Amino acid sequence: xxxxxxxxxxxxxxxxxxxxxxxxxxxxxxxxxxxxxxxxxxxxxxxxxxxxxxxxxxxxxxxxxxxxxxxxxxxxxxxxxxxxxxxxxxxxxxxxxxxxxxxxxxxxxxxxxxxxxxxxxxxxxxxxxxxxxxxxxxxxxxxxxxxxxxxxxxxxxxxxxxxxxxxxxxxxxxxxxxxxxxxxxxx
Numbered sequence: 001x002x003x004x005x006x007x008x009x010x011x012x013x014x015x016x017x018x019x020x021x022x023x024x025x026x027x028x029x030x031x032x033x034x035x036x037x038x039x040x041x042x043x044x045x046x047x048x049x050x051x052x053x054x055x056x057x058x059x060x061x062x063x064x065x066x067x068x069x070x071x072x073x074x075x076x077x078x079x080x081x082x083x084x085x086x087x088x089x090x091x092x093x094x095x096x097x098x099x100x101x102x103x104x105x106x107x108x109x110x111x112x113x114x115x116x117x118x119x120x121x122x123x124x125x126x127x128x129x130x131x132x133x134x135x136x137x138x139x140x141x142x143x144x145x146x147x148x149x150x151x152x153x154x155x156x157x158x159x160x161x162x163x164x165x166x167x168x169x170x171x172x173x174x175x176x177x178x179x180x181x182x183x184x185x186x187x
Contacts, residue, residue, distance in 0.1 A: 113150030117142025
């Protein structure tokens, strides 16, 4: 009887170990869709208006003064998700006519604030014109954070055109321009 109990116990252990090691697998497909994103906004601490003025000379025989930089309080915010090996940039275009004899420049600060990812690189002072010029380059998948104190702060300045003939073209005027910013593919 003991032999029969031992054999039954052995058979039970073998069957139990076979049942314990048996596994069953099942699977299904799961899709992940990450959309391409390209969003751009201008955010302001107070107003989006910027006023630049040339200053008259203090003494006869001097030229007008234009070397004052004006931080605008305007911040460029963007969100970007790019395709593989793609980069983006922010360009600026003047809508309207810059007064003859003057050069209008803009500089975007390095990115500040709560942003994450491959944020763009500022290109220092850039002379604006009616055609688009690059202001920020090398933007990948990222976001700057939203609102003032996030993204790139814009600073503007006007200068006299270095060409000697351009000073003769200066005329007393008040000019209103628009600056159009665009987030676009860089390659």
